[in-house]
Amino acid sequence: MTAPRSTILLRLEAPMQSWGDGSRFQLRRTADAPTKSGVLGLILCAGGISRSEADAHLDRLRPLRFAVRVDRPGVRGWDYHTAGAGYGILSAEGVVKLTASTKEPETLLSRREYLFDASFVAGLEGDPALIDEIAAWLTDPIWPVFLGRKCCVPGSPVFAGVVHDTKLLDALATAPWHGSGVEYPADGLRILMDAPAGEAVPVHARVAYDDARAFGVMDHAPRWGVEARIHPPHDGEVAFADDEAAPARADGWWSRVRLERLALDHGLCVFCKSEAEEVHHVTYERRGAELVDDLRSLCSPCHDACTALEYGGGMTVHRVDPLDPAWRPRIAEQIDLARNSGAAAVRQRVLDALASRLGGRSEEEGA
Numbered sequence: 001m002t003a004p005r006s007t008i009l010l011r012l013e014a015p016m017q018s019w020g021d022g023s024r025f026q027l028r029r030t031a032d033a034p035t036k037s038g039v040l041g042l043i044l045c046a047g048g049i050s051r052s053e054a055d056a057h058l059d060r061l062r063p064l065r066f067a068v069r070v071d072r073p074g075v076r077g078w079d080y081h082t083a084g085a086g087y088g089i090l091s092a093e094g095v096v097k098l099t100a101s102t103k104e105p106e107t108l109l110s111r112r113e114y115l116f117d118a119s120f121v122a123g124l125e126g127d128p129a130l131i132d133e134i135a136a137w138l139t140d141p142i143w144p145v146f147l148g149r150k151c152c153v154p155g156s157p158v159f160a161g162v163v164h165d166t167k168l169l170d171a172l173a174t175a176p177w178h179g180s181g182v183e184y185p186a187d188g189l190r191i192l193m194d195a196p197a198g199e200a201v202p203v204h205a206r207v208a209y210d211d212a213r214a215f216g217v218m219d220h221a222p223r224w225g226v227e228a229r230i231h232p233p234h235d236g237e238v239a240f241a242d243d244e245a246a247p248a249r250a251d252g253w254w255s256r257v258r259l260e261r262l263a264l265d266h267g268l269c270v271f272c273k274s275e276a277e278e279v280h281h282v283t284y285e286r287r288g289a290e291l292v293d294d295l296r297s298l299c300s301p302c303h304d305a306c307t308a309l310e311y312g313g314g315m316t317v318h319r320v321d322p323l324d325p326a327w328r329p330r331i332a333e334q335i336d337l338a339r340n341s342g343a344a345a346v347r348q349r350v351l352d353a354l355a356s357r358l359g360g361r362s363e364e365e366g367a
């Protein structure tokens, strides 16, 4: 019998992301998907673990099996970056560097590459206790997290749930597709994942130098990666890689049944009675040929709460029903959690820190 494994899912979506792949100095490129070292760095940030303390934690985190799902690959672009213009930069000896020809303080020029408007779902699979620990860090981060570089602020909450007792690839199939604006790839979403540990490296495996052995002094080991394709729920439809029998949706069916449901609910969210913006599936049993009873009208915050519970529970065909009294307290709790976590919590901590600093200063001034 194998030990139970859990997978934590991270939604990595932002206007800009940049996942350094080892290039340094003047030309800093990005990999075409989040790197394992970048994602572990993000997790350590959330845990408030500094570079000097990171190495001990890396020993625990590195064995986690890593995978990334490409929901929207994004567009590459360059930033012409200057540092120290006008005031110079310091040499290793701690003196301001001067340009040889002009004797003016030197400006450091670099070109930095970014992925614009990309969207990924990353998964890390391993020991359930460690996965829960990471989930706690990500739901209440000590330092703000960023997607590869500090200027790359997440465009949506990073923590996307924990899936228990499910294989990494199947766990990645539970999160809905976030690729709005691009066409859903007919052969499914691209997955880049760690080759299975303890087995011979498959012949088609590719190497990536992003398995961070140390962050204090950067040291990256090679990591073998393999590719796969999966079909997560997308556009109100669910399909799995091993399921070829999905019925084709009749043209116009979805828009008709969706409007029918919204009319039945008087255009109101069935949970909170505010204006409904979305239609939610309580089952994907009849995908492509949904009955009006398979759907519920929801506002966006209530829909997000249902989806978060579904990710957390690893639900596939049968989903959360916001009309079911058994689910209602949990949905309300999830809405509260979303409201009080993430950005709001970080903002409160900054305000608290500022208040205590200002308080300290006025005491000093009064003395």
Ligand SMILES: [Zn+2]
Pocket (backbone or CB within 6 Å): 269, 270, 271, 272, 273, 274, 298, 299, 300, 301, 302, 303
């Ligand atoms: Zn609502």
